[in-house]
Structures are given as C-alpha cells and as structure tokens.
Amino acid sequence: MALSERYASILKTVSKPGRYIGGEFNAVMKNKDDVRCRFAFCFPDTYEIGMSNLGVRILYDVLNRHPAIWCERVYAPWVDMMEKMKTYGIPLTAMESGDPVGDFDLIGFSLQYELCYSTALAMIKMANVPLLSRDRGEECPIIIGGGPCAYNPEPIADFFDLFNIGEGEEVLLEICELYMKMKREGRYSREGFLREAARSIEGVYVPAFYDVSYHEDGTIAAFTPKYDDIPTKIKKRIISDLDTVPYPEKPVMPYIETVHDRIVLEVYRGCIRGCRFCQAGMVYRPIREKSPEVLCKTAKCLYENTGYDEISLISLSISDYSRLPELCDNLLSWTDDAKVSLSLPSLRIDSFSEELMKKTTGVRTGGITFAPEAGTQRLRDVINKNVTEEDLMRAVGIAFRGGKGNVKLYFMDGLPTETMEDIAGIADLAKKVVGEYYRLPKPQRPYGIGVTISVSCFVPKPFTPFQWEKQDSFETLLEKQAHLRSCIDDKHIRYTYHDAKVSAIEAVFARGDRKLGKALALAAEEGIVFDAWDEFFSYDTYMDIFARTGIDAAFYTTRGFGLDEILPWDMIDCGVTKAYLKNERKKAYEEKTTPSCAEHCNGCGANALGGKNRWCH
C-alpha cells in the first residue's frame, strides 16, 4: 500500500480521526513542482489546540502568499495515532500534501509553552530527522524554532538549527528567500546558509555559532560568538506597522471542533500595563495598535470567508485599546443583523463597564472572569497589578446586575514577598465578592451565586522584573495551598489550584541553560510526550531524568539568580532594558507601583525598536 493508503487505513482504528484528515476549506494547496521552498509548520500539540493558535494562522498565511513557498501544517498525532504510525512504519506527514515532513526544506516549530518541548522532539523523531542539530546532514531540513519560548531558547538549543526571535512575519520570509536564493545560485550548504542567515538577517539566532562556558558553581561564565561577523546580542524583530502587515482573511476551516473555533481579530500588540510577573507584557512591547478602519474591514471579510457566528477581539488587555468604543460600535452596526456576537476576553477589572458588557452579547454563559492575581493591596502593588478592591467590587456588581452569577477569580501564589496574610487575603476577597452579591435587593438576584478561586503558581519568567526571583519550594506552595483552603468558610466559594509540580518543571525549562539539552534528549529517548496534558505529565519521571543527566532542578527554581549573574537569555535583546527590569524589581520590593504607558512613558527602552504606535515616543 502507498503511504497515503496506509495512513487512511489506520485512521479507522484511532480516536478522533477527524484530526488527521486535512482537506479543510481554505487549506492552501499548491503544485509541488511550482514551488521552490517547502515549509512544514509544526505545532507540538494536538490539532484542536494548534488550529486555534493565531501565530500559526498568521505565518501560514504570510508564507503561502509567496508564490514560490508552500507552507503546510503539521500537528502532533495523539498517542494512539503515534503508536500506530510507529507500528506500521508511517513517518510524520503534513496535512496538505500528506508528504513526509522529513522531505521538506524547512521545518518551523511554534513553541508556545515549555511543556511542549518533549512533544516537539518526538515530532522531530517521527519525521526521521536526527534529533541533534549537529548530527544533521546536508540533505536534512533546517529546523527553526519561534514563539514565546524562543525568548529563552537555551534548553532546546541542541535540537534547533535556528531560532526566530520576535515577530515572524518578515523574518521567516527573509529566511525562505535566502534559502531559495542560495539553492538557485548553487551555493547552498547547511553551514553556509546558517552562517549567512545569522550574519545578515536580524532576529536570527543560530545557537551552534555561540560558545557557552560555565563557572564551577554552574552559573554562566561567558557567552561568545564563534565568528566576529555574527551579532553578540540578537535583537528581537517587530512588525512596524500592523495596519499594513498581512492578516489572514481566509483561515483554514476545521471540520472538527477546535479550542477557539471563531473569528479572531488581533487588535494590537504589546501592553501598556507592566505587571511584573508577566512575560508577554514585556516581550511584546512596544505597543502598536491597528486602526478601527482596518479592523472592521478585516472582520467583515473574515465573516464572509468563514461563516463564523462569533468575533473575538484579541490582545493582552482589550480595554486598553485606545479606540475600543469606536471599534465596537462599528462592528455592532452589522454584527447584530448577521447574528454574530462579539466577545472581549482579557477585560481588565478597572475598565469593566455596563456598556462594555452590553456590547458583548457574546458572553453567552452566565459567568465572568477577573484576574486580581493577588489577595492584598500590598502584594498587588508589589506585582504592579494596578487594581484595587473597590475596582473589583464595582466590576462584580455590574456583572451581578447584568445577570451573571458565576464569577471566576484568577490568582497566583508563590509571588515574591508573599506572606500567609496575602494568601488569606485571597479568601477574604472572594468572600467580599459573595457579600457584594447579597447586597443586591432580592428581586435582582433570582439566580444563584458561585465564586471560583483559581490559583496558579508563580513561575519567574525571563525578561520580567521578576526574572531573578526564586520560586517557592514545593513544600512551601503546599503549605500555602492548605492555608488558603483553611481560610475558605463560605459554601459559595470553590477553590481550584494548579499542580505545583508542573510549575516547578515549567520553571526549569523556562529558566534553563544549555545543560538541559542532555535531559531533554534523554526524555525524547524515553518516549516522553504531551507533558502539557495532566494525564501524561510526570514529575517523578522528570526528576529521575534530571538525576541521570546531572541536573539539579533547584539550581533553576528555588535558588534564584544573582543580579550580576549572566542569565541564559542575556544574548537576546527584547527591547526592554535590563536596567529597567532591575529598577522595576527594586520598586517591587519597595511596594511602589509604576503607572501605565497611557499615563506617561516609563522609559522601558522598547521604543528604540521603532514601530508605528500610539504610546511610545
């Protein structure tokens, strides 16, 4: 049987076969003889999750707009499918052509969370490409990593030939252009191509071209380029003008239900807030907005090309968009008639209003979510979450009067300077929310009330003011979780928390250096996949792997990093300066807040990257 037939045949024997079929409406088909560069865009998780990722949609569209490039999608087969493919000798294939991924010119991985690393490596193996960059021959595809995790690429440096640092729309095209040019001119070699890319394309990091040496205590002694024509610091790339950069208007329409099965409209990039734990808020700076005119045109076009009945406005904090009323009014002028609803996720507590709630008829459920992040004002000042208890009470009051009886509150535990008092503050705040509900006159509360406290564990992330902080030990986190539970004495309050063990492993990979390569290689050898899925995550397995590869997890988690230490990710310039981050850290310990960029510029340094925008100078 041919590969495609064998593939179709095993589909009858696996769960959710609709994940693997391709052939969706709007999927881009090209003739392979007409293209000069075949790009396999891999998402190291399931189809349902990968199809919902906006970054992948954008880059798939950008690459396919180029007539000589054919970009195809690849997702991780679920474990039952992986098993079958192994048994019957079927390699990893791309959705559009069904061709083996190992035969492509370039393979790109979207790295959204650290716990996808094992799955990414499993996919490289399934593609029959050598796992380690240094073992790949001239005929092997070039493997590129990008996405938020590329801001600290060091733990996976051994497996990737090249990283794209920052927004990918332009860089990926430049990489493909260079590849095609060198092939056409007959001067392509792996080494030559990577060297040329590292030298001439801004935002390209080729880990193999840099040496890292360590002190005896395991900290980094030096990070040195091997050649003097490649940059010592890799500057992140941004798109200058979001109004003119292409945006996907014909997204691939999945047959099966995906996580975000709706129109996704990206409104702006960056964030004016500066919460001190938030990586996205720092690395996506400077703030660049799209104009309502462009957004409305795109929305209409997307509606006509998809038939979706929901438009979701996406950004880090939608209410900070400077022209939100204009945008909403404009969209509402036709969405109601078309029976399309608007949804505004990521609403901030302090900007939640009755008007906004009414506009977003799309909030169909009886619930609403807010993220105070910390239980006391003191700790909220430390993390620079500039919302007060009054803000929260006002917001939930509006929600209750608007008929929403379920409130979900997001918090974090293990934050720097946190005490048991701050933990108790979480329960206290939830109780006050319940109290706010019962302050409504009886006829206004015909439905019940439920408050869910959802607590995740703080992970100190690169390029945040808290990047040097230590993570609470596992035992401390357990104590805090137990304390919180003991503080809750109201039957309307439900408490859920994230597994502290997951956060510890996340921290190791988020903050790790190249020494972790050995551990990940071993994990790949042991067949570990889908760590982001509770049913597959195993703390003990990772601890065992760390022990066998000489890794001390505490070095990256509970130790904390010295202010003068060379950090694994120091070779990346994300725009925001280290001096700014240090000063923000200092202010955190002084419990001083920093105003948003809407009030005035705080001099974070990201404006040096340029960009057409509103807030920076």
Added chain:
Amino acid sequence: MVSLNPNGFYNLRFRFRKVGNLQFVSHLDLVRTFSKIAVRTKLPLWFTEGFNPKPKLVFSPPLSIGVESETEFLDVRLTQYVDPETALAAMNQNVTEEMRFFDAYYAETKLSDIAFISYEIRIQTAGVSEELAKKCQETLLADTVLAVKKGKDGEDKTVDIRPGIHSLTVEEKDGALLLYATLSSDSSSFLNPDLLIRVLKEKCNVFAKDDPTEEFLSVKRIAMLDKDMKDFR
C-alpha cells in the same frame, strides 16, 4: 410547485456527497460545519429563535464515522425564494471536492420518508474466494441473523437483524468481497451496516488478521429509497 410553507419559510433541499476523508467527520461536526457553509453562501437563511440563533438545517439519517456517501440530503430553510441553480452554485463554491452538491430543489417530501438505504461495502481480507463470498451471503440471508448491539443503556444485547435486511448480494471481485445491501432506515428500524460486518467477523472469519495495513473495509451509501423502493427525492 414552490409554495411558502405555512410557517413562513421555503424549504430548499440539496443532495450532496461526503466521500474520501470526510468519512472521518462525525455527524455532529458535519452539522456545525454546515451552519458555517450556509452562512458563507449568503442565501437568505431562516434562523432559529432564541439566545443563540442558528440556521435551520435538517439532514437525512446520520452517517457513522468511517462511512462514505454518494447521496446525502440536507434541507435548508430560507426566508425568500432563491433560484435552485443559483443556490447550488453558491453551495459548491463553499465546499471542497469531497463534498460536492449535485441537486437543489424545493422539496415536497419529508426527509423522514426515507425508508431504505443502499450500501456498497468492500472487504479486503485474507482468504477471499468465491466460496467465502457465498458463505457470507448465506450467513446474512439466513432466517435469523443474530448480532450483538449496544443498547441505549450501554448494555450489550443480541438482536435479529434479518428483518432490517431488504436485499443483499455478496460477490468476489478483484481479490476483495463486494457487498451490496439495501437496509431498512426509517427511524424505528434503522439498521447500521456495521452490524453486518460484525456478524461476518464472527461467523465468516473476515478481518482475522487485525492488521489495518493489510485488511481494509470501505462502506459507502449509494442510494436512498422511499417505501416504494424508488429513489428518494
């Protein structure tokens, strides 16, 4: 004759296929997909009332995952009359090859009038011969054909599927078994072709190897019939 339904809508019927990889799309997913396809066509759709309005779509009996079809029906409610040919073209612009639309017309029958469905079933398995084909046919046309079926309560129960088999032939062709079966399909006595396969597995030793790259099954609907055994329209 096109007349406005007393409820205030026009019922436009489409006949389409669902072949190839689309056999792996469940009925539920198909329904969701069609809501979006219908919106893309810009036809004057009649929406359901309520908090979450959706175009009103009615389908012929659901297909199981793993079954293809050359003939499926979809009824779409419209608020205005649209030329069927125009509607047909609009549909075809919004689907892929595996889901072509063949006809569009204002229907006078109800989809619940479908009484029988004909299937073409190909079984690629070890030891195919004319004798095996004969044995399979005899087995399925015996006076009683007992099959184990999952009941609504999740419990297995044994049922006689013979009354649901209207006609059936099995032959050997190109090294495979080729079955043609016309099965009862009104809502009270719908017979899933999967039960036939189960009987053959048990009694005639097909698919004994359990290797999907060597043994292969394809099931396809080829016609829908009314109670007089005429092509349903």
